[in-house]
Amino acid sequence: MINKAKILIVDDDALNRIILEKTLSDEHDVYLVTSGEDALAFVKHTQVDLIILDIMMPGMNGYEVLVQLKENSISQAIPIIFISANNRHEDEVKGLELGAMDYIGKPFSAAIVKVRVRNQLLIKQKNDLLEILVSIDGLTEIPNRRYLDENLEREWRRSKRNNSPLCVLLIDIDHFKRYNDYYGHRAGDECLKTVAKTLAAQCERGGDFVARYGGEEFVAVLPETNQQGAIVFANKLRNAVNDLNIEHNASLNATHVTISIGIASSESSQAYTEKALLEEADSGLYNAKKLGRNQISAQ
Numbered sequence: 624m625i626n627k628a629k630i631l632i633v634d635d636d637a638l639n640r641i642i643l644e645k646t647l648s649d650e651h652d653v654y655l656v657t658s659g660e661d662a663l664a665f666v667k668h669t670q671v672d673l674i675i676l677d678i679m680m681p682g683m684n685g686y687e688v689l690v691q692l693k694e695n696s697i698s699q700a701i702p703i704i705f706i707s708a709n710n711r712h713e714d715e716v717k718g719l720e721l722g723a724m725d726y727i728g729k730p731f732s733a734a735i736v737k738v739r740v741r742n743q744l745l746i747k748q749k750n751d752l753l754e755i756l757v758s759i760d761g762l763t764e765i766p767n768r769r770y771l772d773e774n775l776e777r778e779w780r781r782s783k784r785n786n787s788p789l790c791v792l793l794i795d796i797d798h799f800k801r802y803n804d805y806y807g808h809r810a811g812d813e814c815l816k817t818v819a820k821t822l823a824a825q826c827e828r829g830g831d832f833v834a835r836y837g838g839e840e841f842v843a844v845l846p847e848t849n850q851q852g853a854i855v856f857a858n859k860l861r862n863a864v865n866d867l868n869i870e871h872n873a874s875l876n877a878t879h880v881t882i883s884i885g886i887a888s889s890e891s892s893q894a895y896t897e898k899a900l901l902e903e904a905d906s907g908l909y910n911a912k913k914l915g916r917n918q919i920s921a922q
């Protein structure tokens with residue numbers, strides 16, 4: 624079963640646009656543009672699930688449009704079906720080699736277009752699900768290290784491009800080895816799950832996220848946030864975990880589970896890479912531990 628999808632049709636021929644719209648609009652939301660240039664502009668502001676792309680058009684041809692769509696991170700994952708009167712084998716091979724998922728010759732049968740669109744949407748749905756599954760940590764069900772690496776790098780590049788501040792927080796549960804030793808590994812897992820969900824739930828601003836970094840460590844990424852904002856957020860995390868009041872009789876700094884947090888800010892940092900920024904957050908964490916735990920420390 625596929626959900627209603629957003630399909631962009633790119634064709635300079637009015638009759639083709641009308642027939643394709645009529646064919647697909649009972650199952651999907653259909654958008655129409657008449658040139659490659661308009662298609663590239665459209666995907667910048669509207670998220671679409673599939674593009675049906677004519678090849679021979681005045682201005683940019685379909686091949687050129689496809690190459691540009693594949694070069695842009697916003698549009699590179701959108702499946703593209705070529706629809707063209709170029710029915711030579713070489714044209715079809717070229718289209719598929721460039722990255723189109725399917726190629727339909729003109730004149731086309733509406734029934735075939737319908738089925739092929741449905742097939743591509745099913746494949747995309749499965750790929751999207753797979754993408755989510757490989758980005759989620761199995762134990763805590765929050766984003767995993769893989770998700771963190773990919774998204775932190777992207778946010779770092781965005782921050783450099785737009786000259787906007789970026790903060791990262793390295794968060795560690797205090798005396799967690801003692802927790803495991805005292806309450807057992809299974810209780811340790813439950814504690815990790817609760818803390819992870821609590822940390823993730825504090826992210827209210829779009830773009831902010833918390834991921835499991837490994838073991839009992841987590842990382843929060845705060846785009847467009849300066850150090851002052853990051854300190855406010857870090858205290859919110861620390862308070863939220865304190866408020867859980869999870870008993871920790873083996874802790875050496877409290878009678879409940881607490882966290883320590885190191886903060887690094889791109890504005891005050893000398894870091895040239897996002898990894899170096901994380902290392903600075905690690906130094907902050909080391910300080911917070913040294914200062915007695917259940918604290919934050921900004922670099």
Ligand SMILES: Nc1nc2c(ncn2[C@@H]2O[C@H](COP(=O)(O)OP(=O)(O)OP(=O)(O)O)[C@@H](O)[C@H]2O)c(=O)[nH]1
Pocket residue numbers: 762795796797798799800801803807808809810811812815837838839912916
């Ligand atoms: N239950 C459970 N424990 C884990 C998991 N991943 C890591 N740990 C445990 O987390 C503990 C981390 O211990 P340490 O790095 O020594 O740090 P700590 O005991 O928290 O001490 P401080 O960080 O200095 O406050 C180790 O005992 C790991 O075995 C997990 O998935 N489940």
